[in-house]
Amino acid sequence: DGGITQSPKYLFRKEGQNVTLSCEQNLNHDAMYWYRQDPGQGLRLIYYSQIVNDFQKGDIAEGYSVSREKKESFPLTVTSAQKNPTAFYLCASTGTGTPYEQFFGPGTRLTVL
């Protein structure tokens, strides 16, 4: 089955620690995205990548970092510089045939203790 996987589903971290969220897709999509969702709000773009070894900052990139070494993988690191990291994080991808339709993973809920 083609799709996007995110792991883990729930993640707890102590203040001051970096943590990496995994996102893997087997849809052969070129573009991948990371969003942050806070309760009662829409999605805010953190980073996106349209091709391997290239990525751009979104609206709220401060305190986050990404890499895109493989087409299938787009991990997100939440660094200790992110002041309010507790949120629901969603990864998405788009294919060249339907560049506007985004396919989403199940999300990772990060809680900072």
Add this chain to the structure above:
Amino acid sequence: SQQGEEDPQALSIQEGENATMNCSYKTSINNLQWYRQNSGRGLVHLILIRSNEREKHSGRLRVTLDTSKKSSSLLITASRAADTASYFCATDDKDSNYQLIWGAGTKLIIKP
């Protein structure tokens, strides 16, 4: 940056009734999309309407787009308990290189 705004923020109706949600946006767009999100899950694409289209249907879904008013509506007919979810509109800026801008969503509750 937030562009879309859904209205209402929350909607509770009886099963079998129709549900209508609205979305307003600010800039010129190529397309407008609607997505559904079940609680604690990822989003699922429902329907895309292009800027030169006025109405589109998919099963029990009907979407309209009024580019002069920069607004769209999503109608779900004959609602079911399984339609309980949050619904988001997403627009692209014509110059955005396929990035989407999301509204805050409408939370729909279908009462059995």
